[in-house]
Every structure is written in C-alpha cells, then in structure tokens.
Amino acid sequence: MDIRLLTYFIEVAKYKSFTKASKSLHLSQSTLSKVVKSLEEELKVELIDRSAKNIELTDAGEIVLAEGEKIMESLDDLSIHLYDLMNLKKGKIKIGIPPVIGSLFFPKIIKEFNSLYPDIKIKIFEADSKTVQQEVTDGTLDLGVVMLPVDEKVLDAIPFVSNELILFVHHTHPLAQREKVDLKELQNETFILFKQKLFQELIVQECLRAGFRPEIAYESLEWDFISGMIGENLGISIFPKPMENKVDQTIIKSVHIENPTLPWNLGLISKKKKRPSPAVRQFLQFISPKLPFEV
Numbered sequence: 001m002d003i004r005l006l007t008y009f010i011e012v013a014k015y016k017s018f019t020k021a022s023k024s025l026h027l028s029q030s031t032l033s034k035v036v037k038s039l040e041e042e043l044k045v046e047l048i049d050r051s052a053k054n055i056e057l058t059d060a061g062e063i064v065l066a067e068g069e070k071i072m073e074s075l076d077d078l079s080i081h082l083y084d085l086m087n088l089k090k091g092k093i094k095i096g097i098p099p100v101i102g103s104l105f106f107p108k109i110i111k112e113f114n115s116l117y118p119d120i121k122i123k124i125f126e127a128d129s130k131t132v133q134q135e136v137t138d139g140t141l142d143l144g145v146v147m148l149p150v151d152e153k154v155l156d157a158i159p160f161v162s163n164e165l166i167l168f169v170h171h172t173h174p175l176a177q178r179e180k181v182d183l184k185e186l187q188n189e190t191f192i193l194f195k196q197k198l199f200q201e202l203i204v205q206e207c208l209r210a211g212f213r214p215e216i217a218y219e220s221l222e223w224d225f226i227s228g229m230i231g232e233n234l235g236i237s238i239f240p241k242p243m244e245n246k247v248d249q250t251i252i253k254s255v256h257i258e259n260p261t262l263p264w265n266l267g268l269i270s271k272k273k274k275r276p277s278p279a280v281r282q283f284l285q286f287i288s289p290k291l292p293f294e295v
Helices: 003-015 018-025 029-043 059-087 099-116 129-138 197-209 223-231 241-246 278-290
Strands: 091-097 120-126 143-147 155-170 180-182 190-194 215-220 237-240 252-258 262-271
Touching: 003 018, 003 029, 003 059, 018 029, 029 059, 091 099, 091 129, 091 278, 099 120, 099 223, 099 237, 099 241, 099 278, 120 278, 129 143, 129 155, 129 197, 129 262, 143 197, 143 278, 155 223, 155 241, 190 197, 190 223, 190 237, 197 262, 215 223, 223 237, 223 241, 223 252, 237 241, 262 278
Parallel strands: 091 120, 091 143, 180 252, 190 215
Antiparallel strands: 143 262, 155 237, 155 252, 155 262
16 A cells, blocks of 8 residues: 555545645645555555545545554654664654553653753553553553553563652541551541552552541542642542642641551563663663653
8 A cells, every 4th residue: 555645645634625625735636646546456445435415434445544643653663763763863662651650650750851862752551550551561652650550571660769658638537647647547537549540559459458448538539639639628538649749738737657567569561572762772871861750
C-alpha cells in the first residue's frame, strides 16, 4: 500500500470534506477523489458512503481510519527514533504516573529536563499503579512510577522515593494534637480514601491486620476534594507524608502512624530486556543521580 494514499484518505476523513482536505493537501478535488478511489480499489471495499449528503465513512472506512492513524503514528515514532539515534536532540518519552505522584514530583523534574533537552518531549499519562505496570509491560509506556514491589521477572525497577503514609484529620479532631497514633485507634473513624486500587489495598490490608475493617465513606481521585472533605470534618484520610506540605495546617493536621508504620515506596519502572530509545536513556541518566528523592 502506498502510504501517500492512506495519508490523503485520513485527511478527507478528518475534514469530512474533499474541498477542505484538498485545500489542506494543496491538491485538486478531482485528484484527491481519484486517490481515495484508488485506495478503495486496492482494498476492495468502499470507504466513503457517496450516497449521503455529507461525507460519511462506511464501517470499513472507520476501520481503515483507526488503523491508518496507528500506522501513521508508528511511522512518526520511527522517524523520531532514527533522528534521535543520530542526533540525540529530539525524541518522545511516555511516562505513566499515579495522579498524586505527578503533583508532588514531576513539574520540577520536567522543567529541569526540558531546560537541558528542549526537543525531547515528555508525555505524562495519569493512571493507577496497576494500569501503569501493565502498560509498561505491554510497551505502551516507556517508563512508569508505581508503588513497589513489582514483578521483577518482567520489569526493572529503580527506587524512586521512600517515605511513609500518615494520618490527616481536621484540627478539631481528638487525634489532631497527638504526635503519633496506633493504627488500631482508627477503627471507629470514617475514612476518605484515594481511589487507587493498590493504594487502597495497602491501607485496607494493614487495617485488617490491626483488627478492623475501615469504614470507607468517600473515595476520590482528586486530592483537593479529599482535603476539602477533611477540612469540613467529614472524615479522616491516610496519604503520603509529602502531602502535608499541600494543606492549610491551621485546618488539617497530620499525625504519624505507628504499630505499624505504613511504608510508601515507589519505583521507576521499565520493561525488562527492552532496549530504551536514546531519549529514554538520556532521561534515565538525568534522573538516576537524583534518586531516591528526599521528601
């Protein structure tokens, strides 16, 4: 298949107009129509429903559009990697991170890296740790930051940060003036938890070991919502210790948890035995001396 034909068809499908697509491609409408017809003849299917008043794709056309866009993206990635290999001045890195981690670390990381390598673009994808692990394993993402441990048979992991989870309560809560609490003291509390599977599983498992199942009243992926609920004294939460720098400490108090302490260990993961692109290698060289982060 001539990639040029596919490119022209995608343009027509995007604009849903031969007129607009021909202007974008600087081709005559008749030439563009012949090109699309040639592609249909090559594939032996109709891609465009010509009986409709406006351009509409057939079912086959929708499939060719979706798969064609993937092909064009792959070709773009190929060009970038080849240029990257020869020049190390251009590239793309896809990194998956849980939402809270992103707000804590990555704005500063990306700013510093971009100042050194402005043409290496970092794309951040927010998802829970389990999803990030799977997409790194599948090769969809180059790197990921996840809660440890991970399956080291398929993933390489570099320690990213080592810290602990602590208690957040309203300033009028009976525990607010304490320096530390035992986990079992929270058995009658109403919990507001971060809606991330591995994160919740860690907290629930530790509560069960302490002899109780936590009553989870609210869940959210947004820290602002959770802190707002705590600020209204609607429950307590457990979050990584660095989040205490993001709350109004006159309203929300943080308290150390012991018996047991709850570790919060993160790792920077990549797919084992997958050769990283030069851009990814450059990022790893940039960030490795900084790890693990002190927070």
